[in-house]
Amino acid sequence: MDAKINREAHIFCRRGFLMSSLALALSLAAPGSVSASVVKAKGALKNKKPQKGCVLSYSQTGYTERYGKLIARCWEKQGLTVMTGNLKQADRSALANYDLIAIGAPVHYFDVPKNVQDWLTEIPSINGIGVVSYVSFGGNGNGQHNAAVNILEALTNRGGIPLGMDTFGNMSAYPPTWSMGNEAQTLKFRDKPDQATYARVRALASDVLGRYASGQGITVQSEPSFSGLFKGGISRWVAKATIGRHEMDTKLCIRCGTCVNRCPVGAIDLAIPRIDTKRCILCFGCLNNCPTGAHVMTTFGKKIYSFAELLKRHKIAIQEPRPIDG
Template identity: 40%
Template sequence: MDDRRTFLKKSVMASAVLAVPTVAGCACLDTIRAKVPMKTRQVNRALVVWYSQTGSTRRYGRLMAKTMQEAGIKVTAGDLREIDQKTAASYDLLVVGAPVFYYDAPSFVQQWVRSLPDLGGMPVAAYVSFGGPEGNQHNAACSILECLVQKNGVPMTQKAFMNIGSYPLSWAGDKINKTPWKNQNLPDRQTYEQVRQYALHILEQVAKGQPAEFSKKITLREISTYFGPIWWTKRSIEKHYILKDKCIACGTCVEKCPAQAIDLANHSVNQEACVMCFGCLNNCPAQAMYLEYDGVRLIGFHEFLKMKNIQIMEPAELKG
């Protein structure tokens, strides 16, 4: 959570950002471009990593990895928390995926990329999954590329894939009774085809040896990221702890929490450390995570899907 000083600093920056289109007459922020030459146009080994709380970004990452494997490439794929960062620079291509959280790439993912070793001109690509429709997704993917470029990755391309959203506040209270639920048919066959095509597109771009340039756009959602949406959400959550009598001590919440905020032994959550990703609530198999918003207990993603009788379609390659 931002402290008061950081919050005020961000607010001042946001005001400055708001003034840019008026002063400069433009609607783009700094250009993200390669700082070093590309080290290879030949991809033999690729690393595809993701951060995923409810499985969507993971599903897309796995499908991209499978598509690249079918194209003859040796691919290592997995949750970025399980990848040995030291080995990252030894690949010919790095693809990083994340969900859009609060109109941006999660800070956890940005930090992970910042702590990579120097990538020495490795081609890099980003993708995000989002629940939108207006999720600032272009800029969220740019945030990942920006961090990769700081590590001397060479940006090739980026893409956003729309999904059923996994933000519990969007179905809190009586909103859950509204039917049909938006995007409940997503991801569909077309989404998966876009994912496969995107994987092939990345390889084509690398083979052409043409790095791309990207600019973040000034949108209202982008501006709102400067005002700390996580901070505001946290202010509205009244209670957040583990129900002792329901907890089965499986450790899923601890594993999912990117902020090490959960103390399973004491059934408590450190509110200072919590980044409001709802990973604990969305993944608890025993409905033991108690979160209250505006006097209403929130339910997690899988419980929500069950209540609405929604089944997420798997791509054919990943079945079984």
């Protein structure tokens, strides 16, 4: 077993080092390629007062969804009719029917998750619609500002008028951290989100309505960041290289379909059952949400355990926002 762990660790270090060196060399050779994105309004809002809002999120462990629902409730309180939903099931062609759209995602691998990026590239024109982006991130965070900028940029490029953006921190839902023995690193943030976090979510919702009324869009810019050199595909590839087993325990699987619904890229086939590890984008949505622990994953020979299990082991109940009138 030790020899296997050493071999896996060796492969990881070698590949990680090669990829990091390559990314660094590329960025040094072509500094212009790491240029900042500036997001600003290119037109005007299509009307003076928003009536219909839409808040869509991608959320694997509930944080991003929770913030999105709070934004929706705040807007409803101000008289809007608001639709909330899951990005995967959302009908992109209906986006043009709203006055205000908020899109939320967690930060994955220092970036917007790949499935969300793909989703954003296929949205129709949303000319004159107010747009908002927000991301949830884990622990001290890494890449959160630029991830939120990237979402806002994608919406603005389709004609949306940028009205707000923010990033909200909470406990990280990245299972290799605690499964490798670094539970403390994750648990340091066990009290997040707290009511102060939710106050910031409410402030975002209310600021957006204020800007809508004044017709003033925001201008935001991405920040130079070291982790940005390794964002997305590169770090996901490195993380994938550390995964030993990724399979389903057919004795534990109850065929509930939770993992299939959670998987953003259709990598799980319950009929066989089989996980297409090439297609998998290593979001851990299957493992984090499986009710019976049937998704077996290992890293450096250690079993990776889920977010739900972490909460259970440490008796953590995630704080909900106080009722809006409370």
